[in-house]
Amino acid sequence: MSEVRIDKYLWAIRVYKTRADATDACKGNKIHINGTVAKPSKTVKAGDIITARKNEVTFTFRVIETVEKRQGAKLVGNFAENITPAEELEKLHRPIETFFLKRERGSGRPTKKERRDMDDLWDRYFFDSEDVYDDEEDGDEDY
Missing domain, CATH: 3.10.290.10 (RNA-binding S4 domain)
Incomplete structure (x- = not known):
């Protein structure tokens, strides 16, 4: 082709x-x-x-x-x-660091909105939710 x-x-x-x-x-x-x-x-x-x-x-x-x-x-x-370039790939980690820095330690559980925002962030920068479930189906147990 x-x-x-x-x-x-x-x-x-x-x-x-x-x-x-x-x-x-x-x-x-x-x-x-x-x-x-x-x-x-x-x-x-x-x-x-x-x-x-x-x-x-x-x-x-x-x-x-x-x-x-x-x-x-x-x-x-x-x-x-x-x-x-490596400098561009480093940008992938910046939003995660700043997202977790703005949450105060001991402030309790994340709200529903905060949890959804975290899920969106993880999906956007690291993996698709389908990939997580694919790994669980392979039968390997971590314990």
């Missing part, structure tokens, strides 16, 4: 959870191909550099091979190389 739409490619390599999310990111000027803003229909080819702004972090990928179908997480490395 020589060229693929950018929205399909970002979905296939698991940068975005849905193709609609990838399309919205393109429409919001959050995706660049080789330094130029990319519309959802723009095509990518091997060797292109993709920059995707997501959750205040600018991720950078080099296209190794194009693919249209969604790939398993272990196979993504065959199609894209993550060349995001």
